[in-house]
Amino acid sequence: SQQGEEDPQALSIQEGENATMNCSYKTSINNLQWYRQNSGRGLVHLILIRSNEREKHSGRLRVTLDTSKKSSSLLITASRAADTASYFCATANQAGTALIFGKGTTLSVSS
């Protein structure tokens, strides 16, 4: 069962531009996490936003959460070629015992 769904599936931008990815989820959450995956590698945790937070920043990353719309967005500012990767949102399963991931957004940043 897929809890989160990212949008768009793929995104291509130029270096220096901003990249925005969206995540929609179905059930109530305690928090939402974003992960990054370089091609053929494992996932790396980027940022966690709690249900009582509306916005969170970490370096060039900005995450927003709208629990009324059951959606979150990840903004990467001033993108670099090294940001090329797939980005996934994740939330807990109903039992709160494991993370469930969306299908991801594949970001391509060209120089």
Added chain:
Amino acid sequence: DGGITQSPKYLFRKEGQNVTLSCEQNLNHDAMYWYRQDPGQGLRLIYYSQIVNDFQKGDIAEGYSVSREKKESFPLTVTSAQKNPTAFYLCASSIRGAVNLEAFFGQGTRLTVV
């Protein structure tokens, strides 16, 4: 260095064979997870374990088996009952009961049926 080690990185399986994927962590995490990743499908949960000698089925457990005899190890066996095993397999761990905290991932094993 602390982390999760998956081995092998690449694995080839003949039709009808069982194969076992290794996952070891030295992060002292109680919880461990196995995910399968297919192109365009994201990550799907196969099995997870919150504590030694206990594990639960995820969304796609059919054709897979696991064991959790040691805190550090959570091997996944892909059995011959799994009809389409070609995929990228990812192991992860986290502090027990702490889904609110980050999960740490291994570098994955790519399994191909030949």
